[in-house]
Amino acid sequence: MDTHESIHELIPAFALGALDPQEAELFTSHLAQCESCREEIASYQDLVGVLALAVPVRSAPPELKNRILSAAHPAQKSVHETHLQSQEKSEPARRSWTGFFQTVMPAWSVLSLLLIGMLAISNLRLTQRIESLEQSQPEFQTVNLRGTSSAAQAVGMLVISPDGQSGSLVVDRMPALADNQDYQLWLIKDGERTSGGVFHSYSNGYGVLWIHTDDPLISYTEVGITVEPSGGSPAPTGDKIIGGLIQ
Amino acid sequence: MxxxxxxxxxxxxxxxxxxxxxxxxxxxxxxxxxxxxxxxxxxxxxxxxxxxxxxxxxxxxxxxxxxxxxxxxxxxxxxxxxxxxxxxxxxxxxxxxxxxxxxxxxxxxxxLDWEELHPGEQRDGINIEAEVENSLQRQRIQAALATLPSEQRVALSLAFFRGYTHSEIAASLQEPLGTIKTRIRAAMQKLHQQLLNEDGFNVE
The missing domain is CATH 1.10.1740.10 (RNA polymerase sigma factor, region 2, helix turn helix motif)
Structure with missing residues (x-):
């Protein structure tokens, strides 16, 4: 099965997705060097698309469209909106202080030194209050994730809730996935890997995952992400592309 | 929205x-x-x-x-x-x-085929206009499918609808692997030959 003619015969089955893994690998490596095969494969892939037109026609329920459109909306927008909202909230606060100094200070210039002194004391008290609040309140823990040699550009962060039970994952600059692939998060403890969830990134390589786990997230020592067939695998089958250690 | x-x-x-x-x-x-x-x-x-x-x-x-x-x-x-x-x-x-x-x-x-799943049943939400609009191209593809020998069509259906590979089809039909490879290739080549025209696969 190594002459061009015999490999060429695999085109129809490859387009249909019917090649067994070993043959598919052989064919894919041939395809990289053979332009005539690439052209013919596109034609056979179009044939597979056309065959779908022959099934009896049914319409999806009318309400499905709205369901899809409302699910599509937040999927790409939530991060940007949160970012914009936080900017909007901080802007008025900054303007009010600037306005205070611009209008009040010239009129009461004699008292300016006194006022600055009072503000300094007030500021000191506020700082002390914030510090004591920070000490009494539990904090989120973050873990930086770094890309492995197969995806050196990938970055990520794991955010663990103050009680250590649950968390979220955010990644960026992830390598592109094929249509039939997803990323899968693995939580590692005593050498055992448990799935923390399956997700995919948006077209720019940015992705988020809300981690579901039976054991507290903090009980794991390490995390890693692999590329798996759509829907995920019971155990990792792909190479680790990004990972990190939980302290 | x-x-x-x-x-x-x-x-x-x-x-x-x-x-x-x-x-x-x-x-x-x-x-x-x-x-x-x-x-x-x-x-x-x-x-x-x-x-x-x-x-x-x-x-x-x-x-x-x-x-x-x-x-x-x-x-x-x-x-x-x-x-x-x-x-x-x-x-x-x-x-x-x-x-x-x-x-x-x-x-x-x-x-596991292109035929009506439950013939005679009332299909909810069917769009009659779309049905008429698409019926010509569907008929042409179904006619091409109908020219395939039934054993080729069965093998093709298992690959198309269930995503079975050659080995999985062979195991499912209890036929030799080589026979299944030949059937899939023959079916696809015949459909390609019948449905491809100068506009590609534009069957409208």
Missing amino acids: MANPASSQPAIDYSVHSDTDLLLKIDQADESALGALYDRYQRLVYSLAYQSTGEPGLAEEITQDVFLRVWEKAGSYRADQGKVLTWIVSITRNRTIDMYRRQRVRPENNS
């Missing part, structure tokens, strides 16, 4: 846009473009998912997955690698095959 009633901008007529243009707009997070692409392809996606699974609930779930995938992945579509229809059918098949692998489809529910 769709057109903003408060906006003074005139509504855009998406029906004039090509599939590729709609994908470009979807990549820029244009929800109305996703709505337009949905209107164009929902019947194809839902019908294929229904035919493959035999369950309306799963067909809906697959349809939703497919269009959300299109929303997220529109930027990865490459026009030089095939038509938009081919891309959407490929996503639909992958999602459906995934349902099989996760054993969410009861195989006895589907007839």
Whole structure:
């Protein structure tokens, strides 16, 4: 099965997705060097698309469209909106202080030194209050994730809730996935890997995952992400592309 | 969501846009473009998912997955690698095959062919206009499928609807692997020969 003619015969089955893994690998490596095969494969892939037109026609329920459109909306927008909202909230606060100094200070210039002194004391008290609040309140823990040699550009962060039970994952600059692939998060403890969830990134390589786990997230020592067939695998089958250690 | 009633901008007529243009707009997070692409392809996606699974609930779930995938992945579509229809059918098949692998489809529910699953039943939500519009091209493809010997058609169906590989088809039909490879290749080559014309696979 190594002459061009015999490999060429695999085109129809490859387009249909019917090649067994070993043959598919052989064919894919041939395809990289053979332009005539690439052209013919596109034609056979179009044939597979056309065959779908022959099934009896049914319409999806009318309400499905709205369901899809409302699910599509937040999927790409939530991060940007949160970012914009936080900017909007901080802007008025900054303007009010600037306005205070611009209008009040010239009129009461004699008292300016006194006022600055009072503000300094007030500021000191506020700082002390914030510090004591920070000490009494539990904090989120973050873990930086770094890309492995197969995806050196990938970055990520794991955010663990103050009680250590649950968390979220955010990644960026992830390598592109094929249509039939997803990323899968693995939580590692005593050498055992448990799935923390399956997700995919948006077209720019940015992705988020809300981690579901039976054991507290903090009980794991390490995390890693692999590329798996759509829907995920019971155990990792792909190479680790990004990972990190939980302290 | 769709057109903003408060906006003074005139509504855009998406029906004039090509599939590729709609994908470009979807990549820029244009929800109305996703709505337009949905209107164009929902019947194809839902019908294929229904035919493959035999369950309306799963067909809906697959349809939703497919269009959300299109929303997220529109930027990865490459026009030089095939038509938009081919891309959407490929996503639909992958999602459906995934349902099989996760054993969410009861195989006895589907007839594994292009024929009517439950002949004579009342089909809800069927669009008569679309039915007439698509019937000619469907008839042409079904006619081509009908020329295949039944053993070729059965092997092709297992690959097309369930995503079986050569070995899985051979095991399922208890036939030699070489025989199955020959049947799949012969069936695909014959369909290719019959359906390809000077406009590619433009069967409209």
